[in-house]
Amino acid sequence: MTDCPTPRDALLDAGVPNADRLDELLAGTLRDPRLLLGAHPRPDGTLVRSWQPGAEEVTVVGADGRRTVLAMAHPAGLFSGVVPAGFFPGLRRGGFGSGPPDYRIEVRRAGRTELREEPYLFDTGIGAFDLHLISEGSHEGLWRVLGAHPQARVVGDRSVPGTSFAVWAPGARGIRVRGDVDRCAGRATPMRALDGSGVWELFVPGVAEGAGYDFEVLGADGVWRAKADPLAFSAAPPPGTTSVVHRSRFTWSDDEWLARRASRPWWQQPLSVYEVHLGSWRPGLGYRELAARLADHVTELGFTHVELLPIAEHPYGGSWGYQVTSYYAPTARFGGPDDFRWFVDHLHSRGIGVLLDWVPAHFPRDEWALAGFDGTPLYEHADPRRGEHPDWGTLIFDHGRPQVRNFLVANALYWVEEFHVDGLRVDAVASLLHLDFSREDGEWEPNVHGGRENLEAVALLRELTERMGRAHPDVLLAAEDSTTWPGVTRRTDEGGLGFGLKWNLGWMHDTLDYLGLDPVERAAQHGRLAFSLSYADTENFLLPLSHDEVVHGKGSLWSRMPGDDAAKAAGVRALFGLMWAHPGRKLLFMGGEFGQVREWSEAAGLDWELLDDPRHEGLRRLVAECNRLYRALPALYTGEDAGAGFSWLDATDAVSNVLAFLRHGADGSTLACVANLAGVAHREHRVGLPAAGIWRERLNTDAREFGGAGTGNRGAVTAEPIPWQGRPASAVLHLPASGVVWLTPE
Template sequence: MNAVPEGLPAAAPPAADIDRLLAGSHHDPHSVLGVHPAGKGFVARALLPGAKAVTLSAGERRFPMEPVIDALFAVAVPEHPGDYRLEVEYDGHTTTADDPYRWLPTVGELDLHLIGEGRHERLWEALGSHVRSYETANGVVAGTSFAVWAPNARGIRVIGDFNGWDGRGHPMRSLGSSGIWELFVPGVGPGTCYKFRILGADGNWHEKADPMAFATEQPPATASVVTTSAYLWDDEEWVAQREATEWAAAPMSVYEVHLGSWRPGLDYRELADQLGDYLVETGFTHVELLPVSEHPFGGSWGYQVTSYYAPTSRFGSPDDFRYFVDRLHQRGIGVLVDWVPAHFPRDSWALAKFDGTALYEHADPRRGEQPDWGTLVFDFGRNEVRNFLVANALYWIEEFHLDGLRVDAVASMLYLDYSRKEGEWLPNQYGGRENLDAVKFLQELNATVYKRHPGIVMVAEESTAWPGVTRPTHLGGLGFGFKWNMGWMHDTLRYLSHEPIHRAYHHNEMTFSLVYAWSENFVLPLSHDEVVHGKGSLWGRMPGDAWNKAAGLRSLLAFMWAHPGKQLLFMGGEFGQEGEWSEQRSLDWHLLEEPLHRGVQDLLRSLNSVYRSTPALFSQDTSPEGFAWIDANDSSGNVLSFLRLGTDGSRLACVANFAGIPHHDYRVGLPAAGRWREVVNTDAEAYGGSGVGNLGLVEATEEPWHGQPASAVLQLPPAGVLWLVEETDPA
């Protein structure tokens, strides 16, 4: 505590206020600084570190201020000075500035109430940094307001390049029991770097990035950046179409992308054009980005987020990211982003122990720490924390027009004993392992997002048998639109990794997914997780030489695109990337110079084209009425055949031969006699195959087979998949 000398000027504040002000622990510096009634007049006080002299200027009236102690100046004035300014003399120069301590709070009572209730759905408009301007008698005053939630802080200062990272002159005020601290700083504008210097409940000072920052410095730098948006959107047609679409019954093939390694060196605007061209060329309906929220460690791929409200500055500004989304929308491509509300890193300058206490994380390490990743777990039972996350989801959808979020690591949120041994976890109030606070959060998240934006999709990465992940919240479900089908992924990749001669003994791995295919609304994921950590690539998992690897990958993709559910494929899988993916290097685009790899990409383009134009493949994805087995039992031949059925009456037959040899003159049951077009043959020479097939057309006769009223004799290619579509009379 500072020793306050005796004989202070009459305009000086009480000694206790001086002590707290200079120590940075005053909860309401506005009650001391600025202009206040005193006796028959007023006093004005200013806190200006480094100042040699200060003069209060009110029009033509000037009042030299007396030094009180350290950086504190004061003067008595006979009447309120009105719209005044401060003329401050430093070593070698004088500047005129507005006084931050003459302004009313920029966070309103309704905002504070909603924040306390955890129901502020536009939280980003109340907290964070916001450039503002006010009309005054002496002209417009422009500056930036700062507001942050830190209920256990003893004091907070704003520091930044505007004050030499010395916050002594910019202490914030506490807005009562809300836990919000606020300050408007005139003269601070876009591009300013800043942080909060927080005197924590632990008695220590902590320099923290703004949890609500809308922009950041480029890592490894960690400051938050004041920013504004001037972006004008041009995607009204896309958004209107999206809001009117029932995605469970619409085509949805998703290309998963890590922006930094797709083609390294591109920024958001360059990616908008080059990635946009590629998506249109290959026929995907959506792109899903690995997390774009700012993260300090590139090796986390974005899954250890420190600034939840800021697009990573690695590729440009927030408006550059808006341009990226807008351009893809204009080209008919939806944009999904991976979102990480399950956990956050321990970086001392970010969310961890934000106000000197466990604020965003749960205080009990049995619930507040994630042992697998060495991270911290959000306290989902705290209103303000749930609000921070729900509002964040809305922020990305509303401010950046995203078409949905893929919620990461849902299983780790749902189970209190996730990756924990006996004694390392704390049961819920009923003695169970379910995290009831997380369940409530996920239900609130999905109900709120779908209420405001019914045309978006919320996708859960959830790997357990938790019931009702995609069931509506009013029916007791978690309320997601889709869930990743991890069981299908594991079974299918395991089956195809076997040599064809051994696959007969694993036939059930390819049929089991159809037992539960309609228990949830599923996405079939071949994601980044399947091509890292020593797993190799999809190409590398296929047995045999290069020709057989290409054939195996082509058959996998065609089977996947015909299977009930939406599709997700990580970048590189579409052309047979040979090496395991690394965020540190580009995809091996040069492989497209080789016919086998180019053939895989050409097939993928054909699959997307037929898929998007064939309602049988998507219109009843989430209903058993959209699927029927033809024959699931030919394990010795490694053959599977089934029908996909559309709400428009369309029918597509998929016949998959996973044997390493062709099956000639193989009879397959079909629902109608007549001509069936071979719209996909993965063994076509154009795709690098051997050319075994049916010359594009088969004739089904009225010979019952496989429980169907008709049948056709087919030539089944080795490690090949056929798609047959019933020809209809144009009349």
């Protein structure tokens, strides 16, 4: 602001005591501005000092209207004066009575007069125990202490509204709040450091919800930097970078959903996930409009959950949300934080769970965000071999620093407790677990045992799953891990990482690569298709056909299939028939449900008009039917975790390109899945079954209602007591080309 002169160090001392403290105030390095500012009782009255850069006149106004003009003690903006004894009720010799004295500051600046509250009257609102927990990195409710919290503080008989700001920056030499909170660009609101905890705090009266702010941080290197609040609960829409003061006023109505979630946890139920990038699902809609339309779509298709690509605030839309700058703020692209709460609440009211992608591995280098926050590598690891990601150009969290782990673990709890989300998918777990991830020899340093395991990141993941398990045992944590790390879904007290689910990326690669071959080339790769079923019970798996498989030149699921449009449609139908019968929970990225032809782009919407084509509409109907049967037939979702939910019928018929297996429910039910991945139908194909009698054709991916040719078994087959494939009975099936058939006993 032009009316706020820049402080200068070499100015005359106007008789203010503690001139060295004055120099610190002017330089922005005074760790407790209340040493100089505010009200200080003396035997002859009260010394009042106020920091008002650019002011022409400053007057103390008492609760009863009495006034005392302060003298300019320093031209940079320090005003000082002694008000006589009796000016403040309750004054005692050497101190005040209950609470700070009641007065306001009248400031005349550039011809305007304004009555303001004095921020340096108020003590901190952060307790000693909170500071202890923050110091040791164990504060599970970190967001309740740090960040910007609108509140009221009592002075005299008045309740003074404002906002308490608090930030962790142990290396900072000084911090000021600036923005809408201070028309002098932060110079009037220096914060104070609290008890060696690394926390800086200031209550600023008059700051209301919706005010924009950031922190001006004097780093350990002597450089001032403008920084967004790491725990901002709201942020300006990109390309804006300011934090925004927010207090939720939302009233939840999902008590019934949460009670049901707690009484019957996710692992006892079918779980089928529709993965969504909000910005491109229906471009131009906000959280509330998206909630209504998405709930209709997901309900019609029968998915149990939606999973959102990261919605924490991020400046670059092309990162799809995976380069987060404000971990505690839902992106403002679609509305405010309470609009996102409405989104979750509405989906819960429709019986749909909400999962979020969560990114604890890395963050972008934007100078206004976490990078070098206090002039030191605070959130990022100081060693470039561990603090810089070679693939993504981002910085890697210092997972060995307790306060950084606390920042991340508390953030996971924050989304569950403040936004009622039902689970988190933890991104890039493989990059967390391995020191040599995407690094050549010489570019990484072994751990203390000489290995490649990132022991600090392992500790973070175990702390995450343990704390979430204690606080919210019914919340799902899924790991995106592409490696063979053992025990990802094993309990931590048994040596595992403690996740509920692990993404089965091996299944995804093997299946898509196999189905991408011309059918005449598949026989040689038959073992690859069957391989995932050999280890399906080693972890609690989720089968992902995610956004990563339809970008970066890979094409869409539709375009990856060989042949003409009819063959492509059959290939995608066969993929879905196999996927929903295969052990493991399900995940499908948006557009896959109707055979999006173009590769996905975050900058464009989906091609919904394809649903006018019977083949694409047939795919949508197939996905809905797969989900309906998945939820209706316990054989498809129970018994998995015990490894008792699957057995082979035929894994070796490479010549015919046929794969056949059984699914077993905890209730004793059975389902047979027979897949013919050849380019031709098999009219007389015998398959072993566990019992003679009538077996109903519950699903045929070649059915006409799904856009197929209608080759099948007229709704049922009769199994004869003819032993086959190690089973006491068998049936002859008509198997459609590139088709999958499900059978259940009558």
